[in-house]
Structures are given as structure tokens and as C-alpha cells.
Amino acid sequence: MTNAADKKTSVKLTAKSQAKANQAATDSAIHYHIVPKDLAGHLYQVRLSIARPDPAGQILTLPAWIPGSYMIREFARNIVQIHAHNAGKKVPLKKRDKHTWQAAPCEGALTIEYEVYAWDLSVRAAHLDQQHGFFNGTSVFLQVAGQEMAPHIVDIQRADDIACKNWRVATALPELKAKRYGFGTYIAANYDELIDHPVEMGNFVMASFDAHGVPHDFVVTGIVPNLDLPRIVADLKKICEAQISFFEPKARRAPMDRYVFMTMAVGDGYGGLEHRASTALICNRADLPSKNQIEMSDGYRSFLGLCSHEYFHTWNVKRIKPAAFAHYDLRQENYTSLLWLFEGFTSYYDDLMLVRSGMIDEASYFKLLSKTINMVTRGSGRKKQSVADSSFDAWTKYYRQDENSPNAIVSYYTKGSLVGLGLDLMIRAETAGKKSLDDVMRALWQKYGRDFYEKTLSGKQQGLSETEIEAIIEQATGVKVKRFLDRFVRGTDDLPLAGLYEDFGVILNDASKGAKRAKASLGVRVAKDGNDCKLANVHETRAAHRAGLSAGDVLIAINDLRVTAADAADGLSNALSRYAVGETVQLHAFRRDELLLVHAKLQADDIPALSLTLQENSKARLLTHRPSYQKPVKK
Template structure:
């Protein structure tokens, strides 16, 4: 191995949440080596300024200090020096999420984007990292979990790991601590399941068996003949906390966070809502192994992690992944069709309840992810649509349309397989390329033999609601909207703030909006009766649609009074019910929920 870039990372002070990183560059740029830290992490489309967590940094060569000049918020340049330039720096790690780094006495976690400075011009060289144990007897039982290949370390042990280049290094998060560990094989490929955090009576055998079904179904979707996974090993890393939810995909692993109550309990065989949600999260991030980690928008091939990468295609890469995550639970037999269509109905209701869907298309939502979706505020329901949620419904609508118009000969599965064959299968072998925006629609037409331009104009680039009731009917799924018995409401979403009832969102055109109430107001009284975080619904239930109410609110430190006429809480309440008859509709529906024969 010629002149690899070498890192050492040590949990230097877990109590102070500090990692210490040493970066050795055997052959620095003679003009002055430049180093840079990513400003964002792939899969989370927001500038996060990870360099702000570098507490101090210094450079040396041959035992002598080398001056460092900061060029911008995340870039440094060392003065020209001889060989063997060494950087030493400390990183503050106190972000309990899947996006950055976290360290305390219970565990350590980091994404490479948060801790590993890139050596400009040497990103394509092999990168070696020595992961060391923190000092102290209390850490002797700690282990390491990562998808990085071992160089001079035993699997799950501290020691030296290797990445083929900088991209693989930062796309391989690391968990260290005392964790539960299990391994299964999906079509011959080892998959590790790592659970960090206190989880009483964790039913690991059930979790492993369920994940195996999901992983094998997804592998078979993309490679139905060979059943060949795109990685040699995969790692599910989950941090269990009191209350949390999130996931981030990587090329051969995923970092997850969940409530410990969402994980399966020994002796409880029913599928709880929390466990189903957790399996859906695992399914979502695993599907990204193909869709976005290897099949990529061209703007992400390669990533420019110094600034935003704009694409109108996140509805396909995130939205379609959201479509397939729950669908794969059904195809794996983990949920039945009634449970699956209940999840679809929940997504439909969530999309239809925001007026932002009439103002922003999913293509625009994709492009604006950096400034709107990942920076939501109190007005977001009135201004934006989720490319995750509506994107998943676009995937469903396209799947139903393709299946219906080709009489079952083609489906969205065929489109995903073509994307994989053409753009993803050889991506990390050096032959892959990103998907250009102009190529997507043509590929759909090519694979299906249909002309789908009007669909894309209306529902992807346009803001029309998807005709899902009409599309589901031939598949024997009944659509019913039960809002006709709506209760009176103010057209707001509230949040608990201590014992106060805080107005979190004011929905456009609703009674509160028309009366003058604003998000952020603290609702203190309705018709002279005190409002708390728990009693608003009970108070409103005493009135009828059309009744005039006097609302007292605090806006900042000023007491204000407004008059509001209650309106029917006209939020969609769609239910989807699979019908047992006729047999033809049941066969069509089952075709959607079963792996398609190839």
C-alpha cells in the first residue's frame, strides 16, 4: 500500500465529549497541503457546518510546528514542509443523532464527515484509521461496530481499519461501547445487528429473523436471478433511547435511533405499532443501499460536500424508498394487507392535510430541500409538501398505473431494476454514473412501453392531488373519507409547553387564521375558561360548528383577545379497505403485495 492517508481517533475525554484525531500525511502537497471538513452529510440535505465542532487544531512535521492558515469556515492550509505532515485536532461530539458524532461514558459514535478532515488531492488514496479505546477500566468491555474492513483488528475490536478512499471512509459510521450483537445471513451475505442502550428483555432472535426476511426480499427485488447483494457485509447500528426516531443510510451500513419501547420484547408475539415503525425504518434505510447510495442523481456522482447539491429528483430517491419500505414489510409477510393499506392511508391523510401541497410540487420540494424541507418552521404545512410522503404516493400511483395499463406485464419493480442495471450495479466499480434529470421520464417510458409525460406534468412537476381512489378501485381497495362527521375545531395544531397550550401551526383558512391567532401564541382561555395542555379538545367539544368563541392568548408577554367562529375540523380521514371480492380484484391486489415474477 503506497502512502495511505492515516488517521488515529481516540475518545480522549468522554466526560467532556471530546474525540482526538491525528492525521498523518506521508507526502503532503509541496505548495502547502489543504485540508477540508464536509459541510453536510449525504442523506441529510442541510448545511451543518461540522467544522464548528473542531475545538483546536495544530500541525507539525519532524517534531517542529507547522503554521496553519484557515482559508474559510471548513478549510485549512498548512505551510509548505517536508514529508510526514501530522495534524492533531479535537472534535466536540455531543449531537445525539444519526448525523454527526456523540461521545460520553456510555458509548461513542461518529460519522466520518464530522471527524475526518479530507486531504485535498489525495481523496482517492487508501485511507487507514486506527480506532482506539478510551483510557480507563470502565471501558475495557467496549467493542467497535463498523462496516469498514479490518486491517489490523479483530472484527468488533479496536485497532486498524481500512477504506479504499475518502468517500468510503466517511460513508462508514462507527459505534463503540457495550452493545448487543447478532449476525444473520441474507442470501449468503453477513448482516450484523448492533443495539446500543438499555433494552430490557430484547427479543433479538425475533428481530434478526424479521430483518432477514426484509433484506432477502429487497435483494431479490433488484437481483431476482442471482440474489446477489451489492455489499460483502452489512451493519445495522441502532441506538435505543427513551424517545427518539431517525435513520441515515450508508453504502454498507445504517445508523438508526429509536425508542427502546419500539424494539421487540421476549414473549410478546404481537406486532406493536412501535415495532412496525422500527422495521419500516430499517427497511427504508436498507432500500437506500440501492436507491441513492448506488443509483444516484448525477449531482451526487460524486458528492460535493462543501456546498449544496441541488436536484429535483428526491421524490424518486427518497419518495420511492418511502413507498417500498412498508411495501417490503408486506411482501416479507411481516404485516398483512389490511395493516399495509392502513399505513398507506396514514400517508395519504398526512399529505392531504397540508395546503402546501397545492403550492409546491414534489420536484420543487426536492430542489428546495436545503432551504425549506430541512428548515421547517411554523408555516411549513401551509407552504411545502414532503417529497418523502407525497413522493411515496407518486410511487404507489405510478406502480398502480403501470400495472393496470400493461395488464400486469410491467410494474414499478421493472423500472427500479432497470435503474439498478444501468446506473447502480457497477457504481463503486468505477463504471457507474449518476441519473440525469432529463433521463428519468424517458426511462419510465422505455421500460413500461407507456407514455407517462402527462402523469409527470400533473403530479411530479405539478401540484394536482394523485387520483389514488380511482387507481386503487380496480385492485379491490375501497377508499372512504370519513370527515363528514367532523368535530368543531379551530384549525390549529397545538403543542405542550410545560402546562401551557402552545399554538404550533395555524392552518391557512381555518378559524384561528381568520381570527388573527398566530403560531407561537399561548392559548390561555376559551370563553373565559382556562386552557391547559390537556383540556382544549374537551372544552371545544362543548360547542357546535358556527359558535363564536372568545380566545385569550399571550403573544410574547402581551395578552390578546380574538373572536373565532368554530368550523368543522375538515381534515381528511381516508381509510383504505381491501375487499374480499371480486376474485379478479383480489388477484390484482395480491400482485402488488407479492414479489413480481421475472
Template sequence: MLHSPARVVPAVVSAANLGVAPVSYRISSSDLGGHLFTVALTVVSPDPDGQSFALPAWIPGSYMIREFARHIVRLRAESGGKKISFKKTDKHTWQAAPCAGPLTVHYEVYAWDLSVRAAHLDRSHGFFNSSSVFLRVLGQEQQLHEVDIVRPGDAACAGWRVATALPERNAKRYGFGTYAASGYDELIDHPVEMGEFVLSTFTAHGVPHDIVISGRTPNLDLPRLAQDLKKICEAQIAFFEPRSKRAPMQRYVFMTFVVGNGYGGLEHRASTALICARSDLPVIGKAEMTDGYRTYLGLCSHEYFHTWNVKRIKPAAFAPYDLQNENYTSLLWLFEGFTSYYDDLFLLRSGVIDISAYLSLLGKTVNGVLRGSGRKKQSVAESSFDTWGKYYRQDENAPNAIVSYYTKGSLIALALDLTLRAETGGRSSLDSVMQVLWQRYGREFYSPAGGRGLGENEIEALIEEVSGCRMKRFFDRYVRGTEDLPLDSLLAQVGIAYSDTRKIAVPGLGVRLSNDHGESRVASVYEGGAGHRAGLSADDRLVALDGLRIPGSGPDGLLERYRPGDSVTLHVFRRDELLELRVRLRADDAPQVKLSLAEKPPAAANIFLR
């Protein structure tokens, strides 16, 4: 439930005391080998003119039309034991013939998307986001929704449990049975994991938080993970509610599916679904902070921060969501970018990493932004608006055409934070802005009184109000414009040295490579680099440089024997044709920014801790 000064209790908490739900689902793992969920949807009082149903075309938090309805295999409807005809009105909408009700729709969903966005089912586990498996009953979205999750009959599933933040209605926690949601919007904001998983629970300012790890994880140091996540969660709760330390949920679930090599996360109002590499998780007896574990904690921190920023503080375009069409906003640089700034920052503030590790992470972000020329062609406001067609549909030319509202958005947050602190003598900061956003837009969003989303043009005025600083020039240059942020000077003011240590004497091809089964494949060609000038293209397979074989890891070792300006012969396969290219090597001008504390930093260097 939403903790607020008014102590509002949502209707879903009392769902167990209600009678038959107006909308109910029964989901079964009907064919593990065939990856099929079977769903029975019952509507007690269907529209007398013919009830319509639709499956969302996308899932909030992942801004691309995915057309989940394409995974529905077959569908039939009945009422009172009689078959009810229906017709499909568009690619994700069906309408049943008029009937008195109750109306039950039976359908199968193919679930073989091993990601955090849709559904996946086999003999090892089951996972689903409700937006990809549960039809929306049009016109009845605000009614109580009930979900009966059925235990699979297969003997291989005898030890399976259920993990979800959905409130139990007729089920024990972690058990199969009936769960409830106050409406469709809440229903699709609670993913479900089924299987044999490792479970741990900690409390953060009085709220239970579950850690659910699915997949083989030998020697997992679960106590360490719980200890680190507790620190991060408590720091974030106290950040938004420094006095009461009230979390905006009554329970939270971190659910992670472990694979050999993978990474991803999707936020929800009381949980997050994550995918990570097995090597990213901590191991018993190994106390060092590995890069992989730090990355995993940063992912958890990112999705947890979204509990406030985007799940409750929302752009107006998402309040409410239009689940069948694109929802355009120019503010994702704020909702994703600011979250990307605070995710690693809270690793530092919680004490999970130190300042040196934090500056190293920050330096990697700076290098990533400066590497692509797309930052000079597209603003973060444009990138946010274009996410449906560009950011989530990146191709080989993406570094030369677009800018990430995640990474440059995080640097805008950093620059804004430093600017506000400097111009107000430390009286105001980005922290102040986030807390006001929470108080005005987020705290009451899910209360009966409701809330509203942040308008497209409101954030600039709000920052000016909170800080007393004029923001137009900043927004014109860095948010609506494409200028690089003056991070070197801003960081210098707080005792952090900014140096670019690029190896200007070492030549490079100016391409991004991937090791594709032992072959060095060109993933992207950077505009203006040696490869671009010589005619290299994405998907070219590098074979040899001056007659010497190029390994899957790339030609860097060979290039160390050359100088900028030297010409080399490069043999590549393009499709099935062998090409010979003459390449004039250029200095590797990829940015290599390094951030470090000055020898005698002023006290302001500790701003990241406050």
C-alpha cells in the first residue's frame, strides 16, 4: 500500500473480504515442453452489446511496441455451457457476441521470451508479466481483478513455488492459489516467477523485501547480497522520506533469473524483474567487489529508485498509460537519466562502494557518451520522444545518429546537481528537486484521491522555484540542445580532477567490434574514423591485417606495431565475398576520461555523500 501522511489504504488490501471478483483469470502451465500457458478469463457481467478484450501492445518501462497478441495461439469463448462467437477487430483486440454472462474466454499463450518484458515457460521455471498474458476487459479495468495461479501437474514441478508482490487472496505467500489486484493497471505491475528458487528476506525501514534467485547459482553468498541490498534500499527510502522513512509499498520483491551471460531489468511498483550473468552474483568466501557484482547492485539500485521515479512520479503522458499505442514524452532523460545518476550514487551513499569506485563508474559513463557522434545530432529531449522508433530499435549506425537519454541524462543530472549546489552555496541541489517532485507528484499517486503526471514543460519551472536559479540557458544548451556538458570545470569546483588520457599515439580502426564465435565482427563504424574512410561496414568479418590473422578479440595487438598515418592492407569478408581494403590508420581518439580526487580536495568533494 501507499504510505502517506494520510495513511491511505488501497482497496486491494481488503480484496480477500470481497465476494466473486468481476474479472478473474486462471492461468495454468499447460505444456512445459511446448512453452504454453493456458488462461481462462471470466467476466461476470460482460458488456450487453458484446464484450471487447485487448492485449497490451507494449509493457510500461520498455518503450517499444511489442504486439504481445501475436503470441496468442488460439482462443474460444463460452457462456452457460454454450459457445459464444467472437471476431477480431484489430491485431490485438477481440469482441465477443452479446451474452447474459458470465462469459469465459479460453486461450493459449506461447511463452518463450527469456527477458524481463514478456513470458517464459519450460521445465526449469515459469515467468510472466501480466501485460503479455492477461487480456484486458475493456470498460472494466477499474474492477477488482483476481488471478488463480495453478500448480503444474508435471512431476518436475513438484518443488515449485510462486514469487510475486501481488497481494494474496486465497493463497499462502510463495504458494500457488489466488491473488488479487484493485484493477488492471495494478495487475500488470506485478510480474510472477514460478519455480524452484533461492529465497531470502530482509527488512528496510520496517518493510519486508524478498530476494528471489532462479537458476543455478552454486555457492551464492545470499547473506552478503541481502546485507548490501538492505543498505541501498534504506538509503533510498530515507532519501525520499527523510522524516518518516516510509516506503511507498508494503512489501517489495527483487526477482532475478540467472543465465550464463545476460543483463536487464524492468521496474514495477512493488517489485523488479532482473536478468544477470551467473558470474555477477557474490560467491561465498570471496569478499572482493567484482565488476560484475557492482554492476548487478547498480541494476538493482536503478530499478528500486524507479519505485519513486517513474512508477509514482510519472510524466503526464503515462497518467494513465495508453497500452495499445505509443505514449510520447520528451522527459525520459529525467525519468531514466536521473535514475541512472542516482543508481550508482546510492551505491556510494549506502557505503557499498567507495568514492574511487564511484568515480570510475562515472568516468565510464562520460566515455560512453563522448564516444558517439550522435550526441551532436540529437538532444536528450528528442531522444526521449523518439525512443519508440530509435532508441529501442537501434541499428549499427546508432552511435552516429542518436544519444542515450539514460547515459547523457545521467550526466545532465550530475551537471545540474553541481550547478545548483554551486549557485546556491549548497542550499539547494538535485536532491531538493527530487524530494519536491515526490511530494507534489508521487506520494499520493496511487491513493484514492489520485495524482497527476508531470507536464512536458513543468520541470524547468519547478527547478527554478526550488533553487531560485534561472534554468533556461542550461536547458537550451544541454536538454533541448546538443552541447557537451562542462563537466571538467564543474567537477574541478568540488575537488575532482577530470583528465582525458586517450592514447593519441596508438592507431585504431575507429570501429566497435564483437567476438562472434572466434571471428572479429564489425558491430558499428564510428563516423570519421579510419574504418569509415576506408569503407569498412557493419557485419564485416576481419580476416587479416598485412597478411597476419586477426583473432576474435580484434586487431589491437597487431596495431601496436604501427603508428598513426601508416597504411595497412585489411582483408575482410562481407557476406561471402573477400574484400581487400587499404586503410590509413588514424590516432585512436576514443575518449579515455579518468576522474579522481584532487590531492587536497575542498570539503565540497563530499557532496556525493549528501
């Protein structure tokens, strides 16, 4: 038993102990000071202070890539100038490789000062102008070799510019002395956490909501007239709560204390990048709803799908990780053949969570799914590359696509999502609806994700091995999946979705079959190039390919009639509408500055026209066990 006086003493001692611990952490911390130095010149000024540098000479490295975007980006190329000093004296810095420096040995604290050029308006790097500032830590914070596990403190300062007078700060980084949304000091437990919290600065608008007890902020930078923020946060709340309940159906516990959606609204853009407690998004301002907009536009539906995708990553890839990502090596590529699971399954669940949360109905969901099926079916590369190989080759093929990519590769996002769908349908069918892919995801969460960061700090985190997923699926569901994985993941077979959906009252239709008059086609994808019509992709074995045309050629005439950018806008459909399948047309084109004359025999348009529909009066035995099935609302 403890009396009141004892309790007061205990509280004082605890407070003192905590203060000492905080001071000790601060003393041993790595300190950064970052300020927008030149808005028009797009320069950040960064000062790095190291209290106890390596006596042999401190090594400093800037990451070459950012987790979630699998391409070497060479962020160090944006360091404009860098120098070091100790007690007011210059310390020599030796460049060891393209992104590594070593300071000469010195006694006492070492300070590194450098400038970073920030003019990449994307979610992957850093950007700065008079409208806003944004950065990922991988672009601006040098890693101090040997001290990665020390606390990292960041002092984010306002620029000395009138344009920044009303700027605020949005980030999921824990505040140290800064007030929320304010400039000042923030703290991360280690370097890995530091670079996993992007920062947005500007005159943004924002709104907040609670999802199962966790505060969420939605931040928008950029001009969006008459923005309906209440609608957005109400919709996001439903999606976030659906996902939290998905992984923790009993506890309904999110893996973070707070979450931030950071959105940059522009005239033309789309993308997102996941982080442990936030996501950076870029979208068309027209996709965000206005207050007088009642119906859900296609653009807004797409934006909600993007938010759903990045939020699902909070579990799948940020905490449930492949073994290759358990401990990132940010100096070079980290290879895994499992992106079809981590990106593909996330792509499967992103739209599925829209229908499960009530944002869209099942018919709308099937339209989105049909679009994905057609995208996968269109490319002949799916017959040459498996999604396992696509995952492994992400660094060199998927993220470095060229004009021949449709003929050579398959997307681990889109076909990976169909693999998720196929597995889900097969598991539900073989277990009479008692098990599903949901059980697999929860099993992965329990084994690899729930305590990921705690295990990482203790050195016990291993991540999902390259060969383990088959056993985990079978343990979670009781369904044998080796043949399925051999054919559709490690092999290049098309998923038999028509057959898999048969028991669920869903029909896969092909509108191209039985057509009275097939459209004539050259088998190309065209794009505007000034006032010209350029061949962006030439699909192999199709008419243009057989005639000898290549991607990059500028098509100027069909049967002596000029072709322009206006024809590119409709994909040549009007220019070819007067011709029938089987006719031969004369084509003039420029390759570089040389005129070509070829003859092409037009073929039937091979653009897939597959769609999913619910079978009326279906007697399918598993009708109510569809992944997207929603129970009727009782009135």
C-alpha cells in the first residue's frame, strides 16, 4: 500500500529519471537543422551536428533510393556543396564514392553543412518553391555510419522569406519541442525512423478525423477551389476503420499512434508513397470533390483508391516485409521476388476496401476490376515474364520502362492483384467460404508485422523469406497452392478467372467476341508530339510491326491523307474508321529525319473488352462468399 506522500515522491523521482533519460538521449543524438534557404533557387540548407564522430574519420552517406520506390535515384547528385568543420576549423572531406564522404579524424563535435537542390515535384524526393516545401529524409539527411541507432533530432526552421510567413509543418515525426504543425524540433528513435516521415511545409488546408481511436490528419497543398474537406475525411474515416478492423478484427488496434495524409494537388499528376505513419500523395486537383459535387466522379474514386492503397501498406510492406527489406541497404538494390505479394496484394485490397467500407457498390467494384483484367491481358509481355521475375527485376525493368515494355514485361502490381483475386476465389471455393485470402493476410500480420519495429530494435526481425509464402497460405487456409503458384506466380499462365468466378455468381464477358464488325487497327499506341502523331508503342506481331514501323516513328500520312496530333488524341480510330480489317494501307512516316514508305495489312483491334457482371437469379453455391459481397443494409 502507498500513501499520497509516497505517490508524490514516486512521481518526482520518475519525472527526474525521465528527464535524465531524455537528456542522455539528447546528448547522444544526431542533430539536424534544416531550413529553406532559397525558394526561387530551390535550395535547402542542412546542418548536421555529430557530438561523437568516429575517431578514425566519420563516414557519411546519403541513400541512393527510397523504400517503396524500387529504383536507384542517386539522391546525392542534388547536394550542391558540402563542407565540414570542428571548433571553427575546416575539416577535410574525402569523397569515397558517388554518395559517400569521409571526414578527416578530429577531436570533439563535427559539423557538416551542405545545400540540397530540391526541384522534384513527386512523392519520392524533395521540392521547394514559393508555394511550399516538401522533403523525404532520404533526399536531405546524411546517414552517420555507426550511429544509425542513436536518437535523431531535427530542427525544422521557417525560411527568412515573406512568402513563408504563414507556413505550417505537416509530418508524423514526433514533436520534441515543436508544437504540432509548427516549426521547431522533432525527434526520431533512429535513422530508419527519421527517413520514414516525410515533411510538408506551406499554407496547406487540413482536416482531422478519428479512426478507431487513432487521430488522422488530411493535408492538402495547392489551390483547390471550393474543396469539400468534410466529405473527404468522412470517406477516409470509413476506409481507414475498415482496414484497421481487417487486420485486428477484435482489438481494432492500429499500428501507429497518429497518421497523416499529405496531398499535393496539381494540374496533372498521380502517385503515392507509403510510410510507417503517413503517406505522400500527388493528384489532379480536379479529382478532389467540390462542395457542390454530389455524385462520386471517376477521379475522386481513383483518389480514394490511391489513399486506400497507401494506407494498406501501413501493414503490408511497412511492417509485414520480405526478408530482403527487413534491414534496408540504401546504398544499392535490395532484391526480392515477392513484390507481387506486397504490391500486388495491396493493389487487390485497395479497391476491395472501397466496396467493403461502403464507398462504392459491387457493380462499380467490378468495373474497376474489369479495367485491371483488361490492362493485364493487353500486354504480350505477360507471356514472357512471371510476376516473380517482374518483382526481382523491378529495379531494371519495371521502374525503367521503355517503348518495348508492353512486349517484354508484366506488372507485379496489376497481375499481382489478379493473383490475389485468384487465390482468394480458390480458397473460398475449396473451403466453402470458411477461409479466404483475408486469413492469409492476418496470419502474415501476426507472424511478421505486429511487432515488426520492436523485433527490429532487438535484432530478431527477419521478414518473410522468398520461399515461405506457400507454407503460410496452406497453414492459414488448409488449401494446397503449389500448382497455383507454379503456374501463375512463378510461371506465365493467364489466371482462369472465368472458371474461378463461376461458383460466385459472376460472369466474365468478352464484348469483342461475336462483334458484327471488328475495328481495323495498326496495333500501336500513339501520342501527341507537338502537332505530330508519334508511335509510342508498337505491339509485336501486329500490323505496324509487320510493316516495319517502330516506336518513335512519326506517322504523317495514311493513304496520302495527313495524320496529325488530332488523330493521336483518338488513337487513330477516326483515321482508320473508313478501312476494313484485312485491307492494306500505305503509310508515310519519319524515322529521325528520314522518310519511310511502308504498307500495312490492317488487323482486327485486339484491345481486350472483358467485363465482370453479376449473374441474375444465380444459384451459385458460394454466392454470398464473394470477396466483395456486401450484406444488404437492414432498413
